[in-house]
Amino acid sequence: MMHQDSGNHWGKDEFGRLLDMIKAFGFTCFEYWLEPTLYKTALKQDGMYSEFIETMDEVNELAHARGLKVKYISSPNCIGHEWYFACPNDPEDKKMILKLWSHWAKALKGTDFVGIFPGDPGGCNRNACDHNTFINLALELGEITLRENPGATIELGTWGTPFSGWGDDMAHVKDWDGSWKMLLEGINEINVGGCHIWNGNPDRARKAMEDFIRRLPEFPDDAIVGINLGFSPDADPTVGGDAREYVREVAKLRRVSSWDYSVVEGELIVYPHWRLPRIFSRRREEMTAAPYYGAMSYTMSPKLSHLSMYAAAQASIDPDRNPDLVSREFCGKVFGTQHEMLGELFEAFEVVKGWGHHPRRNWSRQEAHRAYTKIIDHLENADTDKCSLPLFPSPAEYHRDLLWFARMFARLSGPNPDRDAIRKEYWQNCLSIYDKVPMSVDERAESAAKQFSQLFS
Numbered sequence: 001m002m003h004q005d006s007g008n009h010w011g012k013d014e015f016g017r018l019l020d021m022i023k024a025f026g027f028t029c030f031e032y033w034l035e036p037t038l039y040k041t042a043l044k045q046d047g048m049y050s051e052f053i054e055t056m057d058e059v060n061e062l063a064h065a066r067g068l069k070v071k072y073i074s075s076p077n078c079i080g081h082e083w084y085f086a087c088p089n090d091p092e093d094k095k096m097i098l099k100l101w102s103h104w105a106k107a108l109k110g111t112d113f114v115g116i117f118p119g120d121p122g123g124c125n126r127n128a129c130d131h132n133t134f135i136n137l138a139l140e141l142g143e144i145t146l147r148e149n150p151g152a153t154i155e156l157g158t159w160g161t162p163f164s165g166w167g168d169d170m171a172h173v174k175d176w177d178g179s180w181k182m183l184l185e186g187i188n189e190i191n192v193g194g195c196h197i198w199n200g201n202p203d204r205a206r207k208a209m210e211d212f213i214r215r216l217p218e219f220p221d222d223a224i225v226g227i228n229l230g231f232s233p234d235a236d237p238t239v240g241g242d243a244r245e246y247v248r249e250v251a252k253l254r255r256v257s258s259w260d261y262s263v264v265e266g267e268l269i270v271y272p273h274w275r276l277p278r279i280f281s282r283r284r285e286e287m288t289a290a291p292y293y294g295a296m297s298y299t300m301s302p303k304l305s306h307l308s309m310y311a312a313a314q315a316s317i318d319p320d321r322n323p324d325l326v327s328r329e330f331c332g333k334v335f336g337t338q339h340e341m342l343g344e345l346f347e348a349f350e351v352v353k354g355w356g357h358h359p360r361r362n363w364s365r366q367e368a369h370r371a372y373t374k375i376i377d378h379l380e381n382a383d384t385d386k387c388s389l390p391l392f393p394s395p396a397e398y399h400r401d402l403l404w405f406a407r408m409f410a411r412l413s414g415p416n417p418d419r420d421a422i423r424k425e426y427w428q429n430c431l432s433i434y435d436k437v438p439m440s441v442d443e444r445a446e447s448a449a450k451q452f453s454q455l456f457s
């Protein structure tokens, strides 16, 4: 979205159309991540910085004209493309953290919600930093936000076990210098197969939440707390345990919203996700556990995830709706009622074992292949001339992309697929933006293409 020469650059027109679409789906707020590479550009105020500010200023106006709110989230201490984890207990680092936070709060004044996100990436356990360091920092950042952007509402993220990356949630790497590189090398040495975060247990979660709930009255009355049903990457009661007792306590003091990240999409492998039953059941679980005020739906592929986004919005409006009927309703609106069965058939795309993959049905290679053949047949006979939803980029492009994926899945589930050719085609269609912009610092795109090409192997 940010790089001029990427071929996928979004300006006012593209954002306006995206907002039209999510408004039609039923969302009330557009949320984006002020990610570390961009976040640091404020120090130099280079071209990308000023252009981004101008665009997002316009996005605020475009959203408000449509009756939508806008929110950005940022993890305040992960800084720059190289992911430097600045330490609030280091005076120089602390100065930089506060300076950047004020820069952005001022520059994006007019944004309705500002999410103070603990990390991933981000956090610190150097110089005795722990979960209380994040709580203290969040208090300071909240004050800065309201000074620069008085109309904003603060959201406090608890993500992790909880507070990702702070104290014992982060792996302890000896003599760590705050660099992502050394952190990664360190965890490979001490914790084979582990992760730099998600190292907390239920005891640590209890300490963190007790301290947080005690301090919560110090935060603004209208602050929202982002807290899931469980302290694990899938919001389950594993790793840091069951969160429901804390959600109920927090809800007595402040509004709560969930930040159930992987239920809709997860990360890495771009494909047309189909997680509808779990999206709806999760919203129902939340509503029975505590008086949730809101939820979020995450995507890294907004030009492909239309069905997931539509379902996620509908699940927040009415969690009791039947997810299969919602999927057919969507496909009826896009491709015409004679092709509404596509909504059901798309479940066969949910075979990629990535983050948040909890499929309702398991598919044999043969049955999946039969489903893909039916999808191809429907899509080849469908058009989107009468599409009644304002899809962005366009219903025709969505149609084309789905057909491309259906054919790829059919090849992968068919006899003797040329997996190397598929890997290259997948890269070209889904990830070739990395041929034009700097590779993400965790370098996961290559493995995504490889994993996709190995489906059904």
Ligand SMILES: [Zn+2]
Residues within 6 Å of the ligand: 086, 087, 088, 089, 090, 124, 125, 126, 127, 128, 129
């Ligand atoms: Zn620190």
